[in-house]
Amino acid sequence: MSLKEVGFAVSTVWVILAAILVIFMQAGFAFLEAGLTRMKNVGHIAAKNVLILAIASVVYYCVGFGMAFGDGGNGIVGGSGFFPSVDELLTIGQSPFSWFSEIPGAAGYLFEVVFAGVSLAIVWGAMAERAKLWVYFAFGVAFTVIYSVTSHWIWGGGWLFGLGMQDFAGSTVVHYQGALAALAGAILLGPRIGKFAGGRGNPIPGHNIPYAVLGTIILWFGWFGFNPGSTLAVITGDKLGYFGYVALTTNLAAAAGACSGALTARLVLKKADISMMLNGVLAALVAVTAASGFVAPWAAVLIGLVSGVIAVLGVLWVERIGIDDPIGAVAVHGMSGVWGTLATGLFAVPALTATLKTGTGGLVYTGSFHQIWIQLLGLLAVGAFTFSASFGCLWVMNKLWGIRVEPEVETSGLDVSEHGMWGYPEFYIPVPGGYGTEAHSHLLAHRHEFPPREDEEEVAEAA
């Protein structure tokens, strides 16, 4: 056991644990999305996040990991490491995964596959409550491949990496990319029944706010694997414990985003809307993802503050232009991903980026003068490729078999129609026709005027 080996062992412990934290983010997405949608779909929506991890894990093992990080590729795609063997997964810094210089290939796989899973979770969020179940299987496979290509461009030694694009842990690669595929899905599916009835955006409130809160805290928790784990090592260049610094900027941004989201909601909507506060947290985490390893603490706070504003205004604007995005993926992951990618170019500190020149594989800073243009070019390139590829895939699937459920299926809910079961079989569902209908709007508005139920009279008499 040499010193170098022990050092590698420490890095592997860190990266594996970071990957495990990111895996848990699927529980965060499951509960965030289930909480922000309706109870008739709750089982379906929670369960599809289990499927995400399943599909991404298998596809990424077979082809994705090699396409993203395999040796011997070109600027567009990796060239080896498909269906990797036991030996290939156990060696460190050797072909086909020489990219990972301090951890075995297996640890590299585990850390990278969970990012593909997060990106896919974002896509599926915007398609909630109206897509057919099989679409998730089919498009999950396609998107994992799309994701593997662009992640090679920026992280795996591809052409944007060569130009010096800075995306520490994936504001562009994971979040913005996921949001663009989400946008393609939301456009092709169209809005949920009743969402724009009467020519305006009708609120379809989430059925369980504590679920959404739990989901958000789990995501905040998991983000400490997402960003700090992206150092891929515990000693980076001449910096020891640099991953701890990344954790600090991540946390400060999220904190600022929570405050900013809550206050913006108070100003714009005249109430401290909880889901907007949660969106503020998530948008800040998305934005600081690119920046967390490159910027000073004050910049992290600023990035978070702006993200909280983007989250609230972005969600309202997406609704205004007629797109139905049930969990706000386009605003929270897309717009805030753009902001974070550009802010990295604006605020990167030479002392930090220089550190990374000598660091582990994925995090090199070339010191280009026009960093912000490189960031913009990366956004445009990834945007054009991912949106068109996703839109194309879903368009073909829609033409051939249809990707949206029938109206009566949507009305009765996906739990009973797609899975033959109820999410909460013992709770009574009082709203006829579901949310987003006129009946529902009336019900919410006049909730307190309802005549008392029989048992309430009983109680009133007795009291």
Next chain:
Amino acid sequence: MSLKEVGFAVSTVWVILAAILVIFMQAGFAFLEAGLTRMKNVGHIAAKNVLILAIASVVYYCVGFGMAFGDGGNGIVGGSGFFPSVDELLTIGQSPFSWFSEIPGAAGYLFEVVFAGVSLAIVWGAMAERAKLWVYFAFGVAFTVIYSVTSHWIWGGGWLFGLGMQDFAGSTVVHYQGALAALAGAILLGPRIGKFAGGRGNPIPGHNIPYAVLGTIILWFGWFGFNPGSTLAVITGDKLGYFGYVALTTNLAAAAGACSGALTARLVLKKADISMMLNGVLAALVAVTAASGFVAPWAAVLIGLVSGVIAVLGVLWVERIGIDDPIGAVAVHGMSGVWGTLATGLFAVPALTATLKTGTGGLVYTGSFHQIWIQLLGLLAVGAFTFSASFGCLWVMNKLWGIRVEPEVETSGLDVSEHGMWGYPEFYIPVPGGYGTEAHSHLLAHRHEFPPREDEEEVAEAA
């Protein structure tokens, strides 16, 4: 501070964190079980997983850890390390816990006790919704002792260990063993009221599917401590970061099990039943538990695919033979545990098993020719001992004091009868007589035909 000491420190960090992940699996079992049972028992069922950890922790400290891993024992049981002292818990690789060569006794205790807790959680799952509260206390103590004996046989240097049985992280020790005690409990308790009314297996749907999903994701998350932590060190033989490889096989099997469970349910039940998909995930994790350190990635996928089928067919078969196992413990942990134990014998790769010869204590491979027969022998021996010991204990308890609650207690629910409180006191419970009755079946079938409630008419008029 020497290099060796730093290496031990890294291993201890890894093992302690793995143990913490496994502790969190109790939240997974709590929510999986609470979600898959009825709301009248929800507080009781969630809370008993807190008790599990409590009882196992104390009993395992007092006697279990010494019986399983203490020095100076024989092939049947360990011989020292009872009520260990401060010094015994702080030294590394010394008596009475010389078994753990790179971590202090305290870390060994923490990692091993959580496995006992998981095994006990499996037992209690099958006994849900009809056992008296004190039975959990009493049998919890007994089972922790039983578990400590068999874990000595296979992991602690006992007779099956000597024969070369391969059970990396406990498909046999933890899961199959727990399932056999669960079977004993389910047989002695008999089915819940109404489960087999009318001579057929009536579905008693779980009251909260998102809880079951959350539980499953937590278990998947925790399993990354369960299997990879079982290396008990960060450098194993000549392999660095081998635990990362174990994480990869674990993840691939779970992913395959999710897909296989969902598809099998679609084929057999004509619907993509969510609880069956979750069972597929868990069955795959159970099966790969024995195999995760010994097999190639393709074998992990295959093990997971088969497990998904076993989960669905197994649950149906257990119901058909008249055993009421509310959360499917016998199929998911028992049958899939058998499959995983045998598959390890089938698919173990010499390159991996050889690594472990020179590795840490618990993971030695003797290279026996007839490995599959050794695995089978282990299954038979553990099965005979655990089933008969558990059945015996519960039978005596039943004769003396009765282990099943009165019918009226079962009907009104264990929350109010055993704990004097409601799980959800502000929600109205609409189904008279509870699930599994004729009334309930009718209610579910005719749900949409109910006349609208008064407030629905209100709303309809207004709309």
Next chain:
Amino acid sequence: MSLKEVGFAVSTVWVILAAILVIFMQAGFAFLEAGLTRMKNVGHIAAKNVLILAIASVVYYCVGFGMAFGDGGNGIVGGSGFFPSVDELLTIGQSPFSWFSEIPGAAGYLFEVVFAGVSLAIVWGAMAERAKLWVYFAFGVAFTVIYSVTSHWIWGGGWLFGLGMQDFAGSTVVHYQGALAALAGAILLGPRIGKFAGGRGNPIPGHNIPYAVLGTIILWFGWFGFNPGSTLAVITGDKLGYFGYVALTTNLAAAAGACSGALTARLVLKKADISMMLNGVLAALVAVTAASGFVAPWAAVLIGLVSGVIAVLGVLWVERIGIDDPIGAVAVHGMSGVWGTLATGLFAVPALTATLKTGTGGLVYTGSFHQIWIQLLGLLAVGAFTFSASFGCLWVMNKLWGIRVEPEVETSGLDVSEHGMWGYPEFYIPVPGGYGTEAHSHLLAHRHEFPPREDEEEVAEAA
């Protein structure tokens, strides 16, 4: 890469992961508190734990960390490290954070800020269901500053530290202190409407027991970061893996507290009240927090057993003296915090405390003869300062703007009044006037006598 550097890297991995576990405790508090209160406030209560982390993170970055641990201060408060820079956060063992000798300043910040967050969560628990939203913002800032001062006294080299006070991970600093501010808030706010109607303490049952169970298991899980992480290093003095020992004592105490809480509730209340069992777990964890690094396993069990009794009797006594503390913060964190602080003085083992003399910064034992008097002095000093400072702040805020919501707001719930939304918009709320009213008591008592609903008759006819 030197051996020393690798050792520092291991310590940083450990401390950062411990901090991440403690951050997750906010999800634990969110669900514990949401579960133990009423559904009309559920979104508000869950969401404020997101705000806690946000406010504490920013304030602690700006001034708190420097006040608690910055170099160049005096016995009362630290003197540098405000708004720390990139360089200050990345260096190890240097000004202004030379206190942290083996981890970078950023890791020190992250580990310490989460303790401030936990203390604040305790405060807000006792103020639940009747305080205005802005009060949480304003008092959150004030309390984080108060907390930073007293944590300097005991942990950051202040006057109580100089006297040799032993508080391993914060029974006094975090829990007792939080409980005293909670007491100040509960007194100034007064009881919830109906709580003491009719001159007696009326139960206001929590609306969701599984939430409370999940919260408790998350807290137990997170406590493995809280206590063992407080070693701040992986090699402490001559002890390797000492943090694993701390995890063991923590776990044993919690286990004993669960059993003791459940049995005490059974004896005193004639039922195994679930929330009392959960309180027993938490009270035991609170008490062992001071002791976990200093006492033998048997003492940890004893501390836990006594804590379980304190939790049950304490909650009942606080109610009897007319204080409405919805989640039992005063008893569980305050009384048990006092017990743990004193028990540390009683049971500390020289072999362990001596270890710490040569250990990392925060954990020195001076070997004073009258340790118990030092502990008592610390309790009195922190108690006097924190209670009076908190009471003063809240009293001024109350005089100027009022800290309690209007009665009609409290009756209709904080979700709709403060946030303009419902926590569970699709569930029907059956109890008129809310809990704690006569109507409610009657409803609970006569629950089973209600005439069947229309649909139940339907079902009965059909069956």
